[in-house]
Amino acid sequence: MQKSHLFTPGPTMVPGDVALAGAKDMIHHRTDQFKAIYEKVAKQLKVLFETKQPVLVLLGSGTSAMEAAVDAIVAPGEKMITFNGGKFGERWGKIGKTLGCVVHEVQYGWDDCADTAKLEQALKDCPDAVAVFCQLNETASGIGNPVKELAEVCHKADKLIVVDGISGLSAMKCPMDEWGLDVVLTGSQKGLMLPPGLAMIALSEKAIAKMGGHPARIWYNDLRAALKNDEKSTHAWTSGVSLYQQLSVALDMMLAExxxxxxxxxxxxxxxxxxxxxxxxxxxxxxxxxxxxxxxxxxxxxxxxxxxxxxxxxxxxxxxxxxxxxxxxxxxxxxxxxxxxxxxxxxxxxxxxxxxxxxxxxxxxxxxxxxxxxxxxxxxxxxxxxxxxxx
Ligand SMILES: Cc1ncc(COP(=O)(O)O)c(C=O)c1O
CATH class of the missing domain: 3.90.1150.10 (Aspartate Aminotransferase, domain 1)
Incomplete structure (x- = not known):
């Protein structure tokens, strides 16, 4: 006899009730039945993200939300500052280059963290960057970054701040509205206790305005379209119905705790x-x-x-x-x-x-x-x- 005990920083273990929710009878996503789940989850995600802003749910792993964030915030030819202290910080730069952005990467050792001194220097070196991209927790190293302090510097410099909370959110504090974060995103297979396959992303009013200023370079996870559909509590495509049912149960458990x-x-x-x-x-x-x-x-x-x-x-x-x-x-x-x-x-x-x-x-x-x-x-x-x- 052998059980599975996951102590990996994602995927993590899935509670029995969450697993069972994935085995419920399939329902159609264009029904009042699904709409009710969508609306319940939408409210609960706002509690998790500590925001009044809508939290969009994408069908894809966490990286899909990272890509959607870069597409939304940085137009082709615009500059972005990225913190690279590990595999996932490095990913911001790779996505940015793929989408035609000019990447100013702040690279440092995996035993080090992002900090305000590095950010101040990056802002001097790249004053016309439109946004700063960082991780709440860099999973390659286990380093937690001082997101609140980084956000304060961004506010003074009038730059948007985008936070990858794929592993960090729901394990570490990250109140989106209180800290004035412009984009916060996460994935399903970590603190949310779900199988992989969903990503969630929230944008501030400023981020939404920025996104409206240039056309999308990606189609499937274009957040402009996702936001419009969210107003109608629906997705443009077939929703991840079973994962949604699981998300609903996982959020019940999380909010109860x-x-x-x-x-x-x-x-x-x-x-x-x-x-x-x-x-x-x-x-x-x-x-x-x-x-x-x-x-x-x-x-x-x-x-x-x-x-x-x-x-x-x-x-x-x-x-x-x-x-x-x-x-x-x-x-x-x-x-x-x-x-x-x-x-x-x-x-x-x-x-x-x-x-x-x-x-x-x-x-x-x-x-x-x-x-x-x-x-x-x-x-x-x-x-x-x-x-x-x-x-
Ligand atoms: C901080 C961080 N960013 C991005 C990712 C990539 O997420 P995914 O593998 O769900 O696409 C991970 C996954 O481990 C992560 O921990």
């Missing part, structure tokens, strides 16, 4: 994994600015991350992600987002310790688990105290 509680859960589990790695004498790639989506642990020279991931998957059905590009065998990425409870996090740490031992790393079994247990217990006690004082 509370967005801030979910973010807190991810943070506490992140603290546990980070502390466990340190207790085992290991360093983190994302130590400078750890996002709460995943922890990237640097491997000792004698352990190859891809082999460790394969071993855990093969023996226990436990999925970790190895690194990408230059970090392929150098880091293990352990996710702490989505449908993951505290004891699953303990399991992840226990499996990680056992696999490390198997590959000859000098670690003491249980040392990481113990500090993680202490952190999770302290949090439980804290929560109980809060609940008691709230009556």
């Amino acid at each position: 509370g967005i801030d509680n979910i973010i807190h859960r991810c943070h506490v589990q992140g603290d546990a994994v980070r502390a466990a790695a340190k207790a085992l004498g290991l360093e983190l790639l994302n130590a400078k600015s750890p996002g709460d989506v995943l922890t990237s642990i640097l491997m000792p020279d004698n352990v190859k991350a891809s082999e460790l991931a394969k071993y855990c998957r093969g023996h226990w059905g436990i999925y970790f992600a190895a690194g990408q590009d230059d970090y392929k065998d150098k880091i293990i990425r352990i996710g702490h987002l989505g449908y993951q409870d505290h004891f699953e996090t303990i399991m992840a740490i226990a499996a990680f310790e056992m696999a490390m031992k198997h590959f000859g790393a000098e670690i003491e079994l249980g040392k990481g688990v113990k500090v993680a247990q202490e952190i999770l217990m302290a949090d439980l006690e804290e929560q109980e105290k809060k609940a008691a004082s709230a009556g």
